[in-house]
Structure formats: structure tokens, C-alpha cells
């Protein structure tokens with residue numbers, strides 16, 4: 353028996369407001385599906401955040417139906433749990449994943465589904481407040497074990513575990529019963545080496561399929577899916593790198609390194625453009641004590657680090673200059689999404705769940721055409737606001 357583990361595909365995410373980025377998330381999801389087909393897997397597990405929001409656009413829904421159709425043509429089932437992004441939390445509505453159940457998606461909110469002699473067990477994303485009431489995951493996971501009849505058990509989770517999330521109280525070894533042979537965990541967007549436990553069971557954080565800036569230092573990390581072979585009780589895991597994801601180049605600049613760093617950056621941009629049809633995204637951070645804004649912007653132009661020359665898809669500069677950082681007239685953030693997200697992250701760093709809820713709500717409101725429609729919507733759906741502080 354063979355399966356593919358995919359996570360956090362965030363379909364429909366128009367990062368930086370760019371249509372190209374929306375397409376990137378679809379491209380790489382397609383690549384993952386093609387790997388599943390080419391490697392003749394029996395099924396796929398998707399550990400949450402299939403969609404980027406609970407209100408995917410009509411186009412995104414059609415894209416997702418086409419992905420599932422490719423799989424059903426080859427008789428491959430996809431098992432999935434709702435993540436924090438697509439569980440349908442801030443509006444009184446079901447998850448968009450329930451639409452996909454009509455197109456073959458095997459959605460598990462909390463339960464056991466048997467497939468050809470193995471059990472696939474899933475628990476949808478549980479927010480922090482509910483986790484506290486449950487006193488962690490362990491009791492729920494043990495109850496699900498009682499319902500499982502097959503020897504080989506696959507568990508799908510979408511949660512924050514320590515130390516991947518430093519302020520989390522969930523410890524892998526304490527929360528996850530060792531009887532689960534393969535535990536796939538979504539939510540953390542960076543791929544980590546599989547953790548092998550004493551009885552040869554595994555815990556796998558496979559990470560997202562594209563860069564979303566959800567986790568720190570995600571920029572330069574490669575993206576993967578896991579191909580897993582089960583032979584009796586033996587589990588063999590291979591990570592396969594996703595080639596279609598867009599490359600991000602991240603640099604920290606200062607007065608001393610800027611010349612050298614920009615030359616190196618230039619070489620790398622060149623290399624990427626030679627080997628890929630996807631232009632890279634460049635993120636520059638910098639703190640300058642001697643160089644002025646004019647100096648730095650001139651240097652960037654001289655060294656060809658410029659969106660207008662067609663070598664870069666998007667350039668994000670976050671610079672601080674000595675006199676007054678507010679003097680900086682460059683485009684620190686190009687899209688309002690980024691501005692909103694950064695403000696909320698700053699103000700609500702003590703309550704990231706509220707931040708996520710607000711972002712989700714803003715995304716929903718942005719889908720309305722004008723302010724009057726927004727007002728009517730809020731009036732008719734007061735729970736949208738109530739849910740924020742529940």
C-alpha cells in the first residue's frame with residue numbers, strides 16, 4: 353500500500369495581490385497530484401488548509417474540482433481534514449471542503465475511515481480556546497483509537513506543536529498515542545525530518561507546498577510531499593521536492609554588506625531565470641546608518657534589482673534609514689493585504705487567533721463589491737462579529 357502526504361496547499365491565495373501568485377499555488381498543487389498519479393499511489397492524505405480561506409472564489413472552487421477530477425479519473429481517493437484557514441469559522445457556514453465531498457473528497461472532521469484494510473483517522477483543526485477545555489488532544493485521540501479496528505493507523509492533524517510553535521503547550525510524545533503508525537501534521541509550513549518513535553511509528557511535518565510567510569524563516573526552504581510505502585507494519589518514507597514552487601530570495605542588507613550582497617543576489621536571479629520560467633520574488637530587509645535612501649535605491653537600480661527589467665516578479669523592500677524611517681518613499685508594501693496583515697500581527701501579537709479571525713473576516717468582506725453590500729451583510733449576519741471574541 354502506498355500513499356502521498358500533502359499539506360497546506362492554500363489554494364486561492366493571491367499573495368501580494370498578484371494573480372501570478374494565485375496561479376503558483378494551483379501549479380504546485382497540480383504537481384503534487386501528478387506525483388501521486390505517476391507514483392501509482394492508492395490514496396492521498398491532505399492534512400489541512402486545502403483552501404486559503406473559508407470563502408474561496410468561484411474560480412478556486414472550479415480549480416479544486418478539476419484537481420479532484422484528475423484523481424478520480426485514476427481512481428485515487430484524497431482524505432482531508434479542515435485546517436484553521438478553511439474550516440468555516442468566522443461566518444456561520446460550513447467549510448468549503450464540504451462542497452468537494454460531492455466531487456469525491458473524503459472529508460474527516462473527527463473520526464475513522466477504513467480504506468482497503470487500513471484506518472485513516474482525522475481530527476480537524478481545534479482552536480486554542482477549545483484545546484484548553486479539552487485539556488489537549490490526548491483524550492480525544494485515545495477515544496478515536498477505540499473506534500479503530502485495523503492494524504495500521506494513519507492519523508491526520510492540523511495543530512501547533514512545540515517546538516515548531518514555541519508558545520505551544522502541545523508536546524508530540526505526550527499528546528499522540530504511539531499506536532498511530534503514521535501521524536501526518538499540517539499547520540507548520542516548513543518540512544521537518546520524519547520523527548521515528550520506539551515502535552517504528554512516525555510523525556511527519558511535511559510543510560506547505562508553497563511559501564506563505566506563515567512561519568518564520570520559511571523563505572528559503574524547499575517544499576515537499578511525502579511518498580509513503582506500508583508493508584505489513586513497516587513504514588518507508590521518501591520526501592519528493594516540488595519543483596514548480598516559486599523561488600524567494602531573502603537578504604538582510606546594511607552599510608557594509610550591500611555591495612557584495614546585491615552582486616550575489618544578481619547572480620542568483622540570473623541562475624533562476626536560466627533554469628525556471630518563474631521569476632523569483634525578492635525580499636530585502638535593511639538597516640542603514642550611513643547610506644541614505646537615495647544611495648540605496650540608486651544602488652538597487654545600478655545592480656539591476658528592479659521589477660521593471662522583467663527579471664523579478666515582485667520586490668519587497670523593508671528599509672530603515674538613520675534620520676527618520678518614515679521618510680522612506682519607496683514601496684515598503686505593495687498590497688493592502690500585506691499592510692493589513694502586518695498591522696494586525698503587530699497589534700494582536702498576544703492573540704494570534706483573533707488576528708487570524710480578523711484577517712479571515714477582512715478577506716470575506718473584500719469579496720463584496722461595495723460598502724453598502726458589506727453593511728447589509730454585517731447587519732444580516734451579526735454572528736460574524738460575535739464570533740471574533742467568542
Ligand SMILES: [Mn+2]
Nearest residue numbers: 360401539566
Ligand atoms: Mn497553513
